[in-house]
Amino acid sequence: MRSPRPERRVEAVIFDFDGLLIDTETTLLQSWTFEWAAWGLEISKEGFFADHGGDVTEERFAKLADAVGPSFRRDVSEKRRLAFRAGLHEDLELNPGVGAWLQEANQLGLRLAVASSSPRAWIVEHLERVGVLDRFEVLACGDEVDVPKPNPAVYKLCLGRLGLAAHAAIAVEDTPHGVSAAQAAGLRCIAIPNPYINPDKVAHADLTLPSASEQPLASAFRR
Template sequence: MGKQDARLIIFDMDGVILDSEPLHENARQMMFKKYGIIPDEKMPEAVGKSSSGFWRKVIEIYQIEGEPYALEKEQYHLVAKQIEENDVKPSDGLVELIMDAKEKGMGIALASSSTRILVDDSLRLLGIAEQFDVTVSGDEIPKKKPAPDVYLKVLELTGVKAEEAVAVEDSRAGIEAAKAAGIFCYGYDNPTSGMQDISKADQQIKSIREIKV
């Protein structure tokens, strides 16, 4: 089945729904300062991965006091605060794409590695929460991306087959997750998401506006 006759479009959140990676980076930098961490070459990769996993590695490497999920929660609180204070908008072309998809009777879903709290806060603050039929967060599935669990859960909840869906991702881990679930995946080359390898995507795009449904 080609992407033009898909019944469901599934979005990643960070870096796709909104340019949130700079907000996450700001939050991490604020927390490094707070906890006395001086980042160096040992600092683990953060983009496209689970934040609790990132903080688990940071705790081990830099020997700081803290619990991974508590630090993840603190980071996400700082991200939501920035979305609200800076009046952050959805990615360019996103709302139009959602409206076009809805007009054609397509379902709209979200598959995120972030926690339910950040997913709900972000969509609410962006004013688009009601547009989504199904949202699945990273704390609601056994394994986060690059495992396919989050996408398989979306398919289960919507009753749509993998070949009838398309995904939009901006990170290597996200693309691998969508592909492992058997879903056609657009790789969004978002400059604010850092240097991401999106070569495994079925189609690479520079703008959300390039996606036609």
């Protein structure tokens, strides 16, 4: 009789950042909506969010410049939008349930990491601001890899820094390309779609939840 297969213990949780730990996706859309309105225009929300983790700031400015015409001033526009978004971030906290998950992970002896397509300075700034930077043992960032999600490069970098095989960690993501990146790296993945993602788009995740407040982390792991 074949002996039962030993259970593989989860040792770490790897979180995406934007839209998952903190809702910077909403402030991004709000800042661009504000900036279009400053030029007397209305932004189209269709296709606003890219289907990859790369930086599309230049494409967004190009679209705005085309809409405004010759009077467009990039320097004025960029300074105004960033100042408006910074104001929105002053009171922005962790997403619902995330703080409880981080605390529970600590109680369970799980290591914590971030794997994001965003640059390190951005991630550090916000994790410091909400007082949780020291919870994360490893950060793997978009400016440390050549290609963004859905390429698995940033997850492979994160696993390498943790010194773990993929089966020893679980990823938590909020977008389809994030889920695809995690799974391409061999990770199981929990999806908590951000407000701009149709839950059907992350159905390929191993588990989909509407919020981290839906259930304790250990319960999500068991499911």
